[in-house]
Amino acid sequence: MRIFILGRTKYHEAWALMKRIHDEVASGVSEETILVTEHDHVITVGRHGRLNNVLRRELPIYVVERGGDATYHGPGQAVVYPVVRLRRGVRSYLWALEEAVIRTLDKYGISAGRREDHRGVWVGGKKIASVGIAVERGVAYHGVAVYVNPHMEYFYHINPCGLPPSVITSMRQLGVEADVFEVGYAVAVNIEILLQRQERLQTRCESLRRIP
16 A cells, blocks of 8 residues: 655545545556545535535635535645445545544644544534545545645634534644644554454455354
8 A cells, every 4th residue: 555645635636546546546557545635725525515504605615525514724724535346345444534533633732533423533612523435436535635834724714524613623622733734644554454444354354254
C-alpha cells in the first residue's frame, strides 16, 4: 500500500487523481493508495446531500460521489483519501477510518470517540473529523477530514452534514497545535495497519470455513 503526501491541492485536481487511481486499483493495474492532502477553500456535497445545506455560495461547490451531505474543506484540515479494496464490508471499513482518527488523536492527548446517530469522530458533543466514502467495483475512495487548525468561520457557509455549524471543533480549539500533514500521515498509517488487520482476519475466517 502506497502513501502519497500531496501537499496543498485544489479540490478538483485531487478528485481527478483519486478517481484515476480508483480505476487503476479496480482494474488491477495499480496498488492500493492513500492520498494525504490539504485543500484550498471548497464546499462538497455528497450524492444524497441537499444543496440548501449550503448557506453561502461564495466558494467553489462540487457535487461528488461520496455519502453524506455538505462539507467544507480548506487550509488547516488533514484530508486523507484511501483508495482501497473493501475487506469486510462498508460498515467495517467506516469503523476503520474512524478508529484511525481516534488512535491518531489519542497520541496528541485528545480523547475522541463515535456517536451512534452520526458518522465521524467526536469529542464530547463536538465533531472533530468527518467521514464520507464511495464504493464502486469493490474499491472505496473519498475518505476522512480531520480538523487540525481550520478557518472555523467557513463552516458557517454550510450546515455541515446537515448539522449546525457550531457543532464543529478542532485540535487547536482543544488546545493542541499540530502540523496538518503530520496528522494526515499518522491517520494514513493507522488506516493501513487497521486494514491489514482486517485482511488477516478475513483470510483466517475463510480458511476456517474451508475446514471440513
